[in-house]
Amino acid sequence: MKKIGVLTSGGDAPGMNAAVRAVVRKAIYHNLEVFGVYNGYEGLMEGNIKKMELGSVGDIIQRGGTILYSARSEKFKTDEGQQQAIEQMKKFGIEGLIVIGGDGSFRGAAKLTEKGFPCVGVPGTIDNDISGTDYTIGFDTALNTIVDAVDKIRDTATSHERTYVIEVMGRDAGDLALWAGLANGAESVIIPEEKESFESVVAKLKRGQERGKKHSIIILAEGVGSGLEYGKRIEEETSMETRVTVLGHIQRGGSPSGYDRVLASRLGAKAVDLLMDGIGGRMVGIQNNLVVSHDIADILKQKHAVNMNMYNLSNQLSI
Structure with missing residues (x-):
């Protein structure tokens, strides 16, 4: 390949830049x-594409968000939208595309690959x-953003002897809540993966109160x-x-952590290597600190699993 494109799609994440x-x-x-594709798949269909130089990505490694912007597109989910995107890339001579995003973005990448792109x-x-x-x-x-926020909340929870419920993101996955907890x-x-009963949570709060505990922190994943x-x-149940x-x-x-900057750099470079070898329909990842790649279609069939050993440890340490 001589010409490739790159876009960011779905929700933004620190490290995309x-x-x-x-x-x-x-x-x-x-x-x-x-070539940078602006505004995700929507921009791809509209031909919002510009050639990028070394200077185009200068001084962005520390910036959160994405300089290519991101957007969701219902039209791209259609066969017509996908074909329109391919035609736009042909105009620019783009032969392969790197898609940075989540599972919805990968579905789009899988569809384009099925169509020979x-x-x-x-x-x-x-x-x-x-x-x-x-x-x-990301x-x-x-x-780390959550950890910093909860540390601050714990200070005021202690001062006022209150129970705090903190809702965190994660959609249908509990990783952020579990790791932060x-x-x-x-x-x-x-x-979402292991819903502790409300009765169990209340019982734990009451046990803590009985032994003189003055405050409590409960972390709730938004998917629950x-x-x-x-x-x-x-408050109604316990007063x-x-x-x-x-x-x-x-x-x-926020500015991406050092780990996210390194991870993004390794995965982005690997994606280029695959396209240079004429390989598409893959997703790059990190496993046991090794950069790997998998068939996107296979990945989309699998459901992400939370680490239950960590979940059990969290319960054991919060007695």
């Missing part, structure tokens, strides 16, 4: 032309909900339900003064 930088500079190092997926999502990789780009940064010493972690409703139920914090989109922003 580092991945874009790696793709652009690795490609140029190997004398390939690289090779794509490689790079997992970029704070949810860490992609199979075939131990970590996704997860580590989002986790273990890192912050939460009394309970509520995740509303933190506001959960906090209200706790403990309860406050709720929904961390929201603060978890997606």
Whole structure:
């Protein structure tokens, strides 16, 4: 291949810019032309595509979000939309595409590959909900954002002797909640994969109160339900003064951690290597600190599994 494209799609994640930088500079190092696609698949269909140079990705490795912007597109899910995207890439002479995003983005990459246009997926999502990789780009940064926020909340929870319910992101995956719960010493972690009963959570709170515990932290994954409703139920059941914090989109922003920058750089470079070898329909990932690749179609059939050993450890340490 002589010309490749790169886009970011779905929810933004810290480290996406580092991945874009790696793709652009690795490609140029190997004398390939690289084109940035703006606004995800929507921009791909509209031909919002520009050639990128070394300077195009200067001073972005430390920036959160994505300089290529991101958008969701219903039209691209149709055969007509996908064909329109391919025609746009043909106009620019683009022969392969690197897609940085989550499972929805990978479905688009798989469809383009089926139509004979090779794509490689790079997992970029704070949810860490992609199979075939131990970590996704953005997860580590989002986790540390949560840990910092909960540390601060614990200070005021201690001062006022309150119970706090903290709702975190993760969609249908509990990784952010679980890792944050273990890192912050939460009394309970509520995740979609293993829903601790409300009665169990209340019993744990009451046991703590009986032994003189003055405050409690409960971390709730958004995929389980509303933190506001959960906090209200706790206060009604226990009469403990309860406050709720929904961390929201603060978890997606901020400068990427060192780990996310390195991960993004390694995965972005590997994606270029695959396209240079004429290989599409793959997703790159990290497993046991080794960069690997898997068939995207196979990955999309698998459901991400939370680490139950960590979940059990969290329960054991929060007695």
